[in-house]
Amino acid sequence: MPRKLLPILLTMAAIGHGETIVLRNFTLIDGSGGAAIPKAGMVIVDGRIQAAGPVDQVAAPKDAKVVDLSGKYVMPGIINLHGHLGNVVDLTQDPKNFTRANVEAQLKTYAQYGVTAVLSMGSDQPLIYDLRAAQRKGRPAMARIFTAGKGFTGPAGYPTSAPGMKGVPYEVSSAAEALKAMEELAPKNPDFVKIWVDDHLGKEKKIPTEISAAIIAAAKKKGFRTCAHIFYYADAKALAEKGLYACAHSVRDRDVDDALIQTMKKNGTWQLGTLVRELSTFVFSKPAPFLNDPFFTMSVNKGVRDTLSSDAYLKKQQGDKDLPKYPGFLATAQKNLKKLYDAGVRVGFATDSGPPARFSGFFEHKEMELMAQAGFTPAQIISIFSKNSAEFLGWQKDLGTLEKGHWADLVVLTKNPLADIRNAQSIDSVYIAGNKVR
Ligand SMILES: [Zn+2]
Numbered sequence: 001m002p003r004k005l006l007p008i009l010l011t012m013a014a015i016g017h018g019e020t021i022v023l024r025n026f027t028l029i030d031g032s033g034g035a036a037i038p039k040a041g042m043v044i045v046d047g048r049i050q051a052a053g054p055v056d057q058v059a060a061p062k063d064a065k066v067v068d069l070s071g072k073y074v075m076p077g078i079i080n081l082h083g084h085l086g087n088v089v090d091l092t093q094d095p096k097n098f099t100r101a102n103v104e105a106q107l108k109t110y111a112q113y114g115v116t117a118v119l120s121m122g123s124d125q126p127l128i129y130d131l132r133a134a135q136r137k138g139r140p141a142m143a144r145i146f147t148a149g150k151g152f153t154g155p156a157g158y159p160t161s162a163p164g165m166k167g168v169p170y171e172v173s174s175a176a177e178a179l180k181a182m183e184e185l186a187p188k189n190p191d192f193v194k195i196w197v198d199d200h201l202g203k204e205k206k207i208p209t210e211i212s213a214a215i216i217a218a219a220k221k222k223g224f225r226t227c228a229h230i231f232y233y234a235d236a237k238a239l240a241e242k243g244l245y246a247c248a249h250s251v252r253d254r255d256v257d258d259a260l261i262q263t264m265k266k267n268g269t270w271q272l273g274t275l276v277r278e279l280s281t282f283v284f285s286k287p288a289p290f291l292n293d294p295f296f297t298m299s300v301n302k303g304v305r306d307t308l309s310s311d312a313y314l315k316k317q318q319g320d321k322d323l324p325k326y327p328g329f330l331a332t333a334q335k336n337l338k339k340l341y342d343a344g345v346r347v348g349f350a351t352d353s354g355p356p357a358r359f360s361g362f363f364e365h366k367e368m369e370l371m372a373q374a375g376f377t378p379a380q381i382i383s384i385f386s387k388n389s390a391e392f393l394g395w396q397k398d399l400g401t402l403e404k405g406h407w408a409d410l411v412v413l414t415k416n417p418l419a420d421i422r423n424a425q426s427i428d429s430v431y432i433a434g435n436k437v438r
Helices: 100-112 127-137 175-188 209-221 233-241 258-267 275-280 302-308 311-318 323-342 362-373 378-393 421-425
Strands: 020-028 037-045 048-054 065-068 073-076 078-083 115-120 144-147 193-196 226-229 270-272 410-413 427-432
Touching: 020 048, 073 378, 078 378, 100 115, 100 127, 100 427, 115 378, 127 144, 175 209, 193 209, 209 226, 209 233, 233 258, 258 323, 270 323, 275 323, 275 362, 323 362, 362 378, 362 421, 378 421, 410 421
Parallel strands: 020 065, 020 073, 078 115, 115 144, 193 226
Antiparallel strands: 020 037, 037 048, 073 410, 410 427
16 A cells, blocks of 8 residues: 555545544554554545545544544454355254354354455355345445355265265266356356365265366356365365466375475465364364353353363264374464465465354454464464455455555454454454444
C-alpha cells in the first residue's frame, strides 16, 4: 500500500453513502508485511475501507459512527483456505447435517474467532451455492463462503470410507467419467475444484494419477483451478507437473527437495499447510491440553468436551496402530512448509477444520502456533492468512490487506500479535464487510 499517498479528503467520503464508521487510535497491522502504524485510523463506508493510515490524516466525517480503539491492535480477518462446512454436529459427520442452519452456525463460529472467510474443500451440497450467492449480493455478517462444491476421488476412493463421506465426492473411474462429472459441476461455478489423492497409509484406494490429470485438465478448460489433498511427495510432484493449482496439505512422507520446489514455482502451484490437521490425529489420544481453555470452551459444548476426555474415546484413539507415526508427520509437514516458503513457493493459510474434532475457529489459532513453531514470524503468518490467501482466491482487490477499496474484514485485538502470534487470541471485536459480528 502506498502509505505516503494516503492524505485524502476524507470528509467527502460519507456523502451519498448509507453508513460510515471511523475506527480511531489503534495500531494498524495491515497484512502487507510492512511496519505497523501506531495511532492509526480507518474510515469504513458501506462496509469497504475508504481510508486507512495515521489518524491525523483520517478525518471523521460529520455523520460517522466513531469507535475509539485506544490501546488496541487491528489486523486483517483470517482467511482459511481449507475447511469443511456443514456436515458435522458435535462429533458426528453426516451429509444429513448439511442444512442452512448448520452451515451458518459454523460460519458464525468462525467469525467469533476472527476467521472472516473459508474455502470449503469439496464436501458441500448444492445449498452452498445459494448461501454463497446471497452473501455476494450484500454484506455478510458471518464468515464468507468459498467452495469447491463436490470434490473428486476414484471409485470407492479415499475418503469415501470415512464416517459420513460415502456419496459426498464424485467417484470417477476414467477420464471420460471425470469429464462428465465436470459438465455437471461447472455450471454451478465452484470457486475451485478438489481432488482427494491419498491411500491413507495403504488402507484405502487412491485415484490414479492419469485420472487426476484428466480432472485438472478438464477443470482448466472450464476456467477452474484444482486443489488436491495429497500426502505423498510423489503425488505432489506428479500433479504439480500436470498444472495443479494447490497442494491442499503438506507433503508428509518425506522432506521436499529442490525438484519439487522448482516444479511448483514454475507452474505456480501453491502450498497449504494444514499443520493442525496433523495435530488432530494424535492430540486427542490423551486428554487434550486445551480442553479447559476458555478460548476453546467458548465454542465447544460440554457434551463434546466430556466425550473427548472419556475413556472410550481415548481408548479408540490409542487403538489406531498408526498413532506412533503421526507426530512425525506433523514435524515433517512443519519443516516442509517452511522450506517451501523460504524457497519462494506461494503459501496460503489453511487448517482443514470442520470435520469431527477439528474445531472451526479454534484450530485456525492453533495453526498459527504451529507455524510459529516451524519458524514463521508473526508478521509472516499474518500476511499469509490475509494478503497471500486473498491472492490465492483471486480476491486481492476485495480482501486481504487492510487498504483502501477492500472490504473491512478485520479483527480488533487487545494485545500485539506481532510480539507473539498467540496474542491473535485476544479478540476484542470482529468486523466482516464493516458489520460488527463480535
Ligand atoms: Zn479437507
